[in-house]
Amino acid sequence: MKDIIYALVELQEIDNEVYKYVLQKEQLANTLNEMKDLVTRMEQSVEEKQAKLVDVERWYSEQQDTLKEYNDRMGRIKASLNAVTKTKDYLIRQKELENLRRHKQSKEDEIEKVKDTINDFRDAIERDLLRIEELRQDTEKEGGATWEQVHQLEETIAEISKSRDSILPRVPRNILGRYERIRDRRDGLAIVEARDGNCYGCFVSLRPQQYNQCLRFETLESCPICNRFLYAREQTVEEADHDGPAPAETA
Numbered sequence: 001m002k003d004i005i006y007a008l009v010e011l012q013e014i015d016n017e018v019y020k021y022v023l024q025k026e027q028l029a030n031t032l033n034e035m036k037d038l039v040t041r042m043e044q045s046v047e048e049k050q051a052k053l054v055d056v057e058r059w060y061s062e063q064q065d066t067l068k069e070y071n072d073r074m075g076r077i078k079a080s081l082n083a084v085t086k087t088k089d090y091l092i093r094q095k096e097l098e099n100l101r102r103h104k105q106s107k108e109d110e111i112e113k114v115k116d117t118i119n120d121f122r123d124a125i126e127r128d129l130l131r132i133e134e135l136r137q138d139t140e141k142e143g144g145a146t147w148e149q150v151h152q153l154e155e156t157i158a159e160i161s162k163s164r165d166s167i168l169p170r171v172p173r174n175i176l177g178r179y180e181r182i183r184d185r186r187d188g189l190a191i192v193e194a195r196d197g198n199c200y201g202c203f204v205s206l207r208p209q210q211y212n213q214c215l216r217f218e219t220l221e222s223c224p225i226c227n228r229f230l231y232a233r234e235q236t237v238e239e240a241d242h243d244g245p246a247p248a249e250t251a
């Protein structure tokens with residue numbers, strides 16, 4: 001059993017190394033995805049701005065139509081003034097003209113303000129589009145570099161993984177299966193040290209009987225809490241032998 005336990009420890013050391021590179025690979029992919037997300041979010045935001053601009057421009061052109069209508073009506077009234085003979089009619093038309101002029105003026109003021117807003121809006125959209133293009137190019141460049149790095153990491157991982165092959169025959173199939181399941185579920189850590197009576201995976205105190213089992217290397221022990229395999233270092237046995245309570249009762 002001791003050889004199986006130490007084969008698992010060696011396997012874990014290799015897998016730790018692999019795990020480190022796998023994490024690096026994931027980080028690279030995450031950074032790239034964050035950049036892509038940013039581009040997507042900016043594209044959505046600029047699309048919303050463009051839609052709003054279309055609305056405001058429509059409003060603007062409607063107001064222009066209203067202005068034109070005011071002008072036409074004022075023109076008609078002015079033209080009719082010559083033909084008016086009664087003073088009362090003349091005054092009524094003058095009043096109408098007055099009112100139309102006032103409406104026209106306030107409409108023009110309103111339109112002027114919106115015109116500035118529209119121009120600011122167009123500038124903002126222009127700037128956003130340039131920024132998006134820059135980001136898109138950056139992301140593309142970054143994507144190429146990332147792909148390169150990922151490829152290198154994969155080669156490194158494959159290289160390191162090769163050294164597992166010599167260890168695998170020392171571990172029975174069912175134990176290897178359990179090892180891999182625990183490793184994949186527990187942050188890459190399947191076998192941990194049992195030291196000073198504790199599991200060094202989740203740091204729970206082990207029952208003394210179980211800790212002694214670990215020191216005997218006769219059985220493959222698992223932590224009752226985190227389920228990881230437990231192993232003791234050989235020197236721990238020697239220290240334990242020196243320090244009093246013997247881990248194993250040898251006749």
Ligand SMILES: [Zn+2]
Binds near residue numbers: 203225227
């Ligand atoms: Zn544990």
